[in-house]
Amino acid sequence: MASDSNSKNNQFRVVLPVIFTFGASLVFFQGNAHADDTNATANTAVTTTQTSDNQQSSNYQNANVALMTAQAVQTHAAEQTANTDPNKGAVDISAENAQNVTNAPAVNTQPNVSTDQVSNTQATPVNGTASTTVSGTGNINTNGLSARNVQFLESIHQGAVDGWKQFGVLPSLTGAQAIIESGWGQSALTTQGHNLFGIKGSYNGQSVTMPTYEYYGGRYVQINDAFRAYPSNYESIVDHGRFLKENSRYSNLIGQKDYQTVTRLIRQDGYATDPQYTNTLNRVIQQYNLTAWDQEAFNDNINTGHIDNVSVQGDNLKVEGWHATNNYDQSMHHFIILLDGNTKQELYRQEVPGTYRQDVQNVYPNAKISGWGGFSLTVPNSANFAGKAIQVVSRYTKNTNGEPNGGDDLWFNSVNLNTNAGYLDNFNIDAATNTLNISGWHATDQSAGKDHHFIILYDATKNRELGRYEVNSAIRNDVAKVYNVYNAGKSGFNLQVNISPALIGDNIQVISRYSNAANGEGNYVDYWFAPKTFNANQSYLDQVTISDNQVHVSGWQAADASVKQQNHFVILYDATTHHEIARKQVSNVSRPDVQRAYPNIANAGKSGFDVTFDFNRAAYAGHQLQVISRYSDANNGEGNRTDAWFTPTTVPSNNQGFLDSFVVKNGEVTVTGWQAADQSYNQKNHFVILYDATTHREIARQQVTNLDRPDVQKAYPSIYSSAKSGFKAAFKLDSSLIGHEIQVVSRYSDANNGEGNRTDFWFNAIKLPQRLV
Known part of the structure; x- marks a missing residue:
């Protein structure tokens, strides 16, 4: 696998598979990140939330989900105009709005949410008039290929041709390697990072981490490593040419025009150890006639370029790039023209001085203008650009007004200036102030010309607006560092709303709106944050x-x-x-x-x-x-x-008892004692039971009347009925019981027969004598 140090392992290893098989995919591991939500030391044993229809709910959604611009739900202006000066306190939800929400039925709809829309800041030439700009798959053989594979070839065509012009790497070699190593663009590394060749490291600071195998200590070990992530397949193709050019190991194949020579040299130079690698490359080149790309590249006409940046910076639109061509002389003027990418209406044009680009000069040393073909243009931003797809045209012409006359045009892909991004830093109740605190930011290119910033509270359960409040946008330098968006540096908002019953229980959404009307209607752009239910x-x-x-x-x-x-x-x-x-x-x-x-x-x-x-x-x-x-x-x-x-x-329950006497005389036994039990409150029936512990059977039972026991009450004053807990009972004895272990059981029961719910006290067993006298 290739790395940033321009080294390639000294063996053929297709980077995309974990096992080295063409068409396989890289194993990709992904885990969810979880926030550490530290609660108080107090633990809730059981909690339920009940409504009148006995339903239970426990809903919570993270408010920091970025959410869409075009919304199906129309909001309506609230009549109130609330003060949002933090020095003058929190604002209120009007009683009328609160009542309207309370009376409204719940609707079963999915809440509207917005999604970040970030501008693409790179563009490549697309105009058909530029002789060296290629389109489609060219003259190669695509018979029998699926639409997906044809589309893949279209995505690498331009880069393969440019790789020859910039680095001298034969396009047929580049195309064949891309097909083989990326599995026709379907490897995990390609689908996630447009990395066709498994080059490690980062590209313009961007990388993707993937599992791969490295050879350590005589065996393969799986590791996670960083691989370059590209904006598109084009950049990956060009970077592959740069890799071969800058690595001296492959210097002997640079500029070679015979594909069979090049495929032999790249294996010989150590790109791969597979003895069949050269044959595999040749077979792919021949099957798809990739040499047709070589013939395109050998054409000496040059008219190419690149847009490095189209973005909003502060209140300006910044355009940077380069245009190299052979169709140029020193009498010509260089114009940059900005078009609406959809309607092709011209929005702006300006003649630009050359900004020297040594990197372009190094790649196109024979072009009549290359190094001095760099340009950097700063245009005052306005509503004319907001939300539009901007197409940049670079033109060399002899006319001072920028109209065509000699020279070349280069039309670049459109770049959308429709970023609409936002984030809620805080959307929580503050128990100390009894307010709902809302803070965050909303940056959008479409805010140009919309000077009124509103925060709208919306009940997504009832599809009702609770209130809207015009706020003063706050400075957010942190946002400006991340988003090159029109108002990013002043996109913050803060709002405090006094707690109202209308905020509780339903899905509540925050909507940030820029509008050109004082009531928040008119022409506006919204950002809908994720709903949150306040039901902690x-x-x-x-x-x-x-x-x-x-x-x-x-x-x-x-x-x-x-x-x-x-x-x-x-x-x-x-x-x-x-x-x-x-x-x-x-x-x-x-x-x-x-x-x-x-x-x-x-x-x-x-x-x-x-x-x-x-x-x-x-x-x-x-x-x-x-x-x-x-x-x-x-x-x-x-x-x-x-x-x-x-x-x-x-509930504590005390049950105490004592057997005072067990007297056997004249064939019967008389027992006395007491049992004091709290449960006798509900178990009113007192029984004394004679039990044969030897044979494990009941002998007899008697229901008794409780006797006064002031001594027990004195000893156990807290036990219910201790004052009247005594008992006395006599039982006839059969001679078959001689020598058996006999137990006395005192029982309180809520049943007349002594069963049901009961509380027993079992006294120690006593052995009957040999004679029942």
Whole structure:
């Protein structure tokens, strides 16, 4: 593979495949970059957003997506004229506009977005009158080729011919190598970087990274390496000729006109180690009659050139390039003419002095004008150029008015001056100021003659404009460095909008508009940024404290929806039985810690809650108690609402017991003891069960009446019913039980038969004596 150091590995390696097979493709790995979104240390256990139809949503789109110019949705001027001076505070969304959006139905349409349109700043000759400018595939043989392969040959034709004129590299060789090494232009390296020959490094600072194999330590190792990326196949073809010319290894083939000699020399010089490489090249040259390109190149007539730059710089249009020709004498004048590339209407012409180009002189030393054929033209930009395709014509003529008279014309490809680019630096809620902050830039060539810059807030869900605000464009030197666009240096904007319910829940878009009308209509150009939905919902439960008769909960819920759902409720929910226990409407508590962690959520600074509920712990002993924080637009906490469901907490349940006596006498056993259990609140039936632990079967059960036990109440005052937790029961014993292990079980149950939901206390087993006396 070739590199910037003008070295070619000493073996034949087609760069495009990972395995060295003609027509294969380079493996290309691509990964998504992810931003590191660092959240606060608080963790939200469960959050849901609910609407009246019980749908849940969690929508967020990055606002920094560049978005199109021609839009299907028409915006309409708002009646208000808002102040945008940052020293005078934020602007408002009018109540009328907010109400109109609220009343409008949602529509199922895809939001309009804009896409960067960047000018092509290079052009090559295209006019048919220039004798050495080639078109199509020339006189080569294209029989049997697909339309795609013919198009590929057309893309390399001019470059192959120019490679001979500039560097002395035979066009038939260049064409054959391009076909073989790029797989007819279908290799990954070609499709992504127009790199036909696998030359490494960068071209005018542009490169593409691809996986390839290098030979290290006796084996091939796959690596990722940078390869030159070209604007088109033309530049790749010409650069290939330059590579061979500048590498002394291949000096013996420069200027050779016999293709068989050249194909033998290039393999002999080490371009490839494949012994069949020369034969492969010859077969391709012969099959497609590529020598026809050689004959074109041998023509000594020269009329060629290149546009190096057509771009807007500040308030000027800059045009730079060169034109070399044999049809010239010193009496001639050099004119640059600018045409509308679509209508061919002349927009501007000017005679230009020669700007010396040593690089052109080196390539075309025999042309009557080459080195002094360079030109650099600065034209005051105006609305005449905005959005147009500019075609440059270079003309040598004897007439002082620039009309044709002797000399040559060279018509270059059109260059579009229709860049429309933008970026949102900030599109976030500021909880500290309770505003929506919008900042970014919009640079477009079409802003010429459009002196009014508006920022429009648009509800893409309802297809309604919320408001438009004329802004003073801000200095953006950073944009001017990247985009040679008419207003790039003064393309910035900043706007603060007071938070309104109309901003919450729907897809909200920012539109930047340049207009020639004071109300933002008339003739205008728009840039639609990606929509964003303001529905952030974060929360945390700091504390749940359960006592015998109260539950105290504290925490926070920060939700954008609180702007329109202004009733804050805290709800106690029994997650075991799935029913609500209680709810309370609360006043929000200041939480500066939450605002620091979530500065872009509307109510973060005042999102806390701290509330105490009356609560019968015994009634819910052992149940899963869940706290819900809710914002609602209804006074009763229903309607449209946004919830945060926190992780359930188990209500403490105490269950204690003791067997006081186990007396066997006259064929029966009498047992006494106590069981105090919180769950007896809901399980009112008290049973004492006799259980054979030897055979694992129940012997008998009795429902008992609880007995007073002041001693137990003193020891366990917090357990429900401890004061009346005693029991006494007697059971007949069968002689078959002699010697068995017997257990006493005290049980509270919500069923009359002792089954259902129940809470048991199993006492230690006691072995029956050999005699039941």
